[in-house]
Amino acid sequence: xxxxxxxxxxxxxxxxxxxxxxxxxxxxxxxxxxxxxxxxxxxxxxxxxxxxxxxxxxxxxxxxxxxxxxxxxxxxxxxxxxxxxxxxxxxxxxxxxxxxxxxxxxxxxxxxxxxxxxxxxxxxxxxxxxxxxxxxxxxxxxxxxxxxxxxxxxxxxxxxxxxxxxxxxxx
Amino acid sequence: xxxxxxxxxxxxxxxxxxxxxxxxxxxxxxxxxxxxxxxxxxxxxxxxxxxxxxxxxxxxxxxxxxxxxxxxxxxxxxxxxxxxxxxxxxxxxxxxxxxxxxxxxxxxxxxxxxxxxxxxxxxxxxxxxxxxxxx
Numbered sequence: 001x002x003x004x005x006x007x008x009x010x011x012x013x014x015x016x017x018x019x020x021x022x023x024x025x026x027x028x029x030x031x032x033x034x035x036x037x038x039x040x041x042x043x044x045x046x047x048x049x050x051x052x053x054x055x056x057x058x059x060x061x062x063x064x065x066x067x068x069x070x071x072x073x074x075x076x077x078x079x080x081x082x083x084x085x086x087x088x089x090x091x092x093x094x095x096x097x098x099x100x101x102x103x104x105x106x107x108x109x110x111x112x113x114x115x116x117x118x119x120x121x122x123x124x125x126x127x128x129x130x131x132x133x134x135x136x137x138x139x140x141x142x143x144x145x146x147x148x149x150x151x152x153x154x155x156x157x158x159x160x161x162x163x164x165x166x167x168x169x170x171x
Numbered sequence: 172x173x174x175x176x177x178x179x180x181x182x183x184x185x186x187x188x189x190x191x192x193x194x195x196x197x198x199x200x201x202x203x204x205x206x207x208x209x210x211x212x213x214x215x216x217x218x219x220x221x222x223x224x225x226x227x228x229x230x231x232x233x234x235x236x237x238x239x240x241x242x243x244x245x246x247x248x249x250x251x252x253x254x255x256x257x258x259x260x261x262x263x264x265x266x267x268x269x270x271x272x273x274x275x276x277x278x279x280x281x282x283x284x285x286x287x288x289x290x291x292x293x294x295x296x297x298x299x300x301x302x303x304x305x306x
Contacts, residue, residue, distance in 0.1 A: 032293065
């Protein structure tokens with residue numbers, strides 16, 4: 001039996017750093033394993049992908065060609081991919097207003113700090129991007145590893161929430 | 172009774188060590204994972220230790236060991252994780268079910284590279300083992 005392909009949208013405000021990294025990680029063949037198609041969008045898109053996000057991905061031989069900062073409106077139009085999962089990766093803890101996606105997809109909040117908001121030396125900024133990459137990659141690999149065909153409803157929601165709670169558990 | 176999984180590669184310093192820790196964390200207590208290599212390195216790679224710690228995983232007691240050290244154990248599944256294209260993969264000389272999942276060797280590369288391989292192992296190897304053992 002072939003499992004279906006799940007459409008996953010990563011949302012934040014700017015769609016320039018965190019959600020872009022998340023989309024790229026889940027689309028890696030050995031992470032998504034052909035089970036997922038990942039997208040990203042923002043409620044107030046910055047209009048361009050952060051150069052340090054591109055640099056980090058390129059350094060890891062992760063394709064960056066198709067990445068762009070875009071409005072979440074694109075996923076609310078007729079003909080847009082039918083979304084199965086929507087994950088918000090913005091940081092309410094830092095007072096960011098996270099967009100809310102209504103309707104049917106399973107949703108969860110996987111908030112992490114915005115690496116693009118870090119001020120300091122180039123080295124400190126790069127370190128912040130690496131931290132975000134590490135946190136997102138951990139979450140996404142745990143998500144990809146879930147036995148989705150067996151998990152449903154509340155059980156699945158609990159797993160998705162648990163992934164988002166890594167931060168509260170002292171990550 | 173937990174199933175015992177042996178993860179094998181050549182050096183037992185990067186990929187097989189990360190796989191051992193991830194399997195024990197994600198599938199324990201149903202699974203007990205071990206790792207070994209045919210030419211064990213002198214120590215577990217710093218990048219592997221750091222990448223595991225960054226994912227909140229315990230790295231106590233990890234050390235590279237020769238496959239001879241685990242030969243007496245009852246093994247339910249062998250997983251080879253080396254990249255055939257670039258290295259020769261070890262054989263486990265006993266009739267045990269075996270799967271092969273090649274991963275890039277991050278040895279000597281940046282911490283990002285270890286993180287990437289860590290999570291590729293988690294996303295690919297962990298579910299493959301779960302399925303193979305019928306868990």
